Amino acid sequence: MASLSLSSIAGSDHHRPLCVDLDGTLIYSDMLHETVLGILRVAPLASLCLPFWLLRGKANLKQNVAMRAEFDPATLPYNLDLVDWLRQQHTLGRRLILCTASDHSIADPIARHLGVFDEVISSDGMVNLGGANKAKALVDRFGERGFDYAGNSSADLAVWEHARRAIIVNASGQVQSDAEACAEVEAVFEGRNSGFAVWRKVLRVHQWLKNALLFVPLFASHRVADGEAWMALLLAFVAFSLCASSVYIANDLLDLESDRQHPRKCKRPFAAGAVPVWQGVLLAPVLLAVSLLVAAQVSSPFLAWLVAYFGVTCLYSIQLKQLVLIDSLTLAMLYTLRIVAGAAAVGMVLSFWLLAFSVFLFLSLAFVKRFAELQVQLLHGKHKAHGRGYLTDDAPLVQMLGVTAGFSSVLVLALYLNSEDVLRMYQSPHWVWGTVPVMLFWISWVWLRAHRGEMHDDPLIFAVRDKASLSAGAAFALFLTIGTVG
Known part of the structure; x- marks a missing residue:
């Protein structure tokens, strides 16, 4: 005013x-x-x-x-x-x-x-x-x-x-x-107010929820009572969150032109000019340095996986996100890498089943993200997604690939439930089978909402705000708990 x-x-x-x-x-x-x-x-x-x-x-x-x-x-x-x-x-x-x-x-x-x-x-x-x-x-x-x-x-x-x-x-x-x-x-x-709410968006604090994947190996191995593992994973969570924020800042700075042509991303702090770009240039390396120092306190293998995550993310931000299909595969790898890093933080070796399930599930969610972005571009009459290698005409194919990947993850889960590992780790393994229909419902639900144009272009934001998704997550955890305690 x-x-x-x-x-x-x-x-x-x-x-x-x-x-x-x-x-x-x-x-x-x-x-x-x-x-x-x-x-x-x-x-x-x-x-x-x-x-x-x-x-x-x-x-x-x-x-x-x-x-x-x-x-x-x-x-x-x-x-x-x-x-x-x-x-x-x-x-x-x-x-x-x-x-x-x-x-x-x-x-x-x-x-x-x-x-x-x-x-x-x-x-x-x-x-x-x-x-x-x-x-x-x-x-x-x-x-x-x-x-x-x-x-x-x-x-x-x-x-x-x-x-x-x-x-x-x-x-x-x-x-x-x-x-x-x-x-x-x-x-x-008068100028704009760059208070806590703006800086929360700069750091993408809500994206830190993705780093909860670090704790998956702890639950999968039934080591929930291991206090030392919890401390290591909490430090790992802080390190990954700070590293992710530094990468998000760098990505926002390099993606200003594309963000400003997007109906929602144009409101991001750097794209909207709410925060000067020079502050982002200074903050990103500081966050990365602190992240690496915290990671070094966890373990050397975890630090190595964090460096790998940072390197792949930088490659994604600079080049890979512009490559058709490679971008979604990279996103799936980055999600899975969090689980691998969590295992490294507590000295665990991941099973084939968990890795296979993770890759297919996260590939499906990566395709959801791209499909939702293409839907938005299509509504605005654009033929090509700016800064991406996709055409809006690719949306049906992206949808088919994503649905296939999602149901493949459910197939891996079903095969896993018939393995000797389940009989050894669960008191009542037949209860764990309840997770299969839950996953079938959730994958179908996510893609149904995406098909209707009701999907946020970040599936994480959608999941934490959607009542059906939260209910599915609670049901999934319930079946696993009953199967564990008998």
Whole structure:
């Protein structure tokens, strides 16, 4: 929301040009940070040139980065309150100028997309138009106090000192106070609140539920009373959760373009500009380092599996998720790897049956995820899922593969229940057979909901919110418990 001073409605001042900053003001993000990430995504080898470009000046760095990075101005996280106000000012005949330290090859497409700016003043590869340089350029062009200026940071104070009026956007309390001392304030557009709820989304805390798979080997081997194993697995859970959060952050940073074209993922903190991308760049390696330190306290085999999980996840984020079928197989392996790591944490050897059941079940859920995403893209009239190798026409085939994998997991479970291991481990093995119809129901239920377009694109979120899924999970656990105690 914006608070406007009475002077902002004075019609006699609409002839005075209004210069608007880009990074952090017109958009919630920073285009230099985003374009550098874009280079890391599409041309990682070119990132080795960044220090050499910077040696020739920040303007040269921005120009070289902008030349190699692609972006869609329509998907950027605009400050919509400010944009609406600028449209009103444009309608009233006010001259609007986009004045930014970003390179002209970045600023020009954004100005054309919005269609409210009469002119663009930006960096040109020689002069970095920020701070004092921006102030000098505007004073040379419009004279002392001959323009109004909208900005957000302490670097803009040098401009506000020479401006007639200040429009304060998305600024801290200190910057706002300093700006009020420099110039008459015409309008204030308050920033977003990046509190606990936002950071919970950044870390994807709800995704930590997947790491409960680490405890599966403990229950499968009937070692629930082993206190030492519980302590090891709790540390393992913390290590995996922190590692997963670091990977999610890196994935969100590399996937900004795709997320912004997705109807739900566009609301993620980095895609929406609620959290600056530079904070994610700093946080991801810190979380990974802490994760590895915690994992080292568990055991060397567990640490090795955690490193393997991190490596495969990075490969998935960078390349594998763009490959048809390989992406779903990789997701299934990553789920199964959690169970393998849990076994390593407590010094267990996994059975063939548990591994086979896990692979088929998680492959089915991976196909559910892809099918749900394709359903969303199809509803929005798109022929291809952005950032994925699938066409929307592939949805029926993905559905068939997923259903087949799901029922294959039930078949493995049924064969396992006829093995000598079940007779040895369960007091009343005939009760354990109750898990088979439960699994048949749940797999069918999940795919029925997906077919109806009622599936969240993350099956985990669906499962923990769906009453039928929770009831099926409770029934599954009940049959196993009765079979164990007799």
